Amino acid sequence: MSESQFKKAADIIQNLPKDGKIKPTTDDQLYFYKYFKQATIGDVNTTRPGLFDFVGKAKWEAWKGVEGTPKEDSWKLYVEKFIEVLKSVDDEESKKHITEIESA
Template sequence: MPSPAFLKASEEVRTLTSLPSNDDLLKLYALFKQATIGDNETSKPTFDIKGRYKWDAWDELQGMLPVEAETQYIALVEELKSKHQ
């Protein structure tokens, strides 16, 4: 079950006043998936380019503990809040 701090960060990221870079968005996506689901066990998308980037970003986190992904996600959201609010 996600921590209260993680849930708060996942809500706060939606309040950013400008859009983070694509790299930051991919990091957010991958860390969120790793924290909430764990290792990527899905098939790699074939024709969906955007889906492949997201899949690759998540797959790079194989083996990371969900609690570590939560910690990194929260830290990234805090960093983005300082840049985009």
């Protein structure tokens, strides 16, 4: 996967309508988050959130869990997972997004 495919997939994910057919699960969202952060920033560079910041802590731990993953691998894992999510919906919008990503 290329950086341009990664950027296209990230752009599509960030602009998915809340009430649309394409609905990544919470686990999918965490997966996208950790590989997006790893691909764009690298290893975790912040302190672990506090005890009562459940969402922040889950995100931080997910990102910490992929520490050391090269950005190219992060791009690939991110894009492959998103294409998997799109294929599970199997509608015209999803097919259009797959084509956009593959041609980026």
